[in-house]
Amino acid sequence: MTSKNTICLWFDGDALDAAQFYARTFPDSAVGAVFHAPSDYPAGKKGDVLTVLFTVAGIPCMGLNGGAEFKHSEAFSFQIATEDQAETDRLWNAIVGHGGQESACGWCKDRWGLSWQITPRVLTEAIADPDPEVARRAFEAMMTMRKIDVAAIEAARAG
DSSP: OOOSOOEEEEESSOHHHHHHHHHHHSTTOEEEEEEEOSSOBTTBOTTSEEEEEEEETTEEEEEEEOOSSOOOOTTSEEEEEESSHHHHHHHHHHHHHTTOEEOSTTEEEOTTSOEEEEEEHHHHHHHTOSSHHHHHHHHHHHTTOSSOOHHHHHHHHHO
């Protein structure tokens, strides 16, 4: 990884599992180097996977198996822009169907507790519409959803 800025994500022993899932699920994602602990540490033993370098949709990340002390929260999320309902469904269903859980307004959480915003571009465009009435209708439609329904956003935008 050559990036000067890398997102470090804390895991409880399963950083490699998470990185492999992200690499299978999101385009432009891959698992890179896996580093093993050179000696025992508070959350593991010598030889355990300590860190994993990976990318998620082109974003460089490092998974650190730091133990159970810290948990992920909605204060951090990955926002993935999708092109259509099929891509939205595929990513949403992969996260939720792999032990994750639904939330509101296009948010869901994976089985490791990381939050994801699966956001169709049509939603982003509708909320940013220069006509405030169009933006309001799209926003209010979104507020009733869990997974974003592209057709419903397009209908709200059209009025």
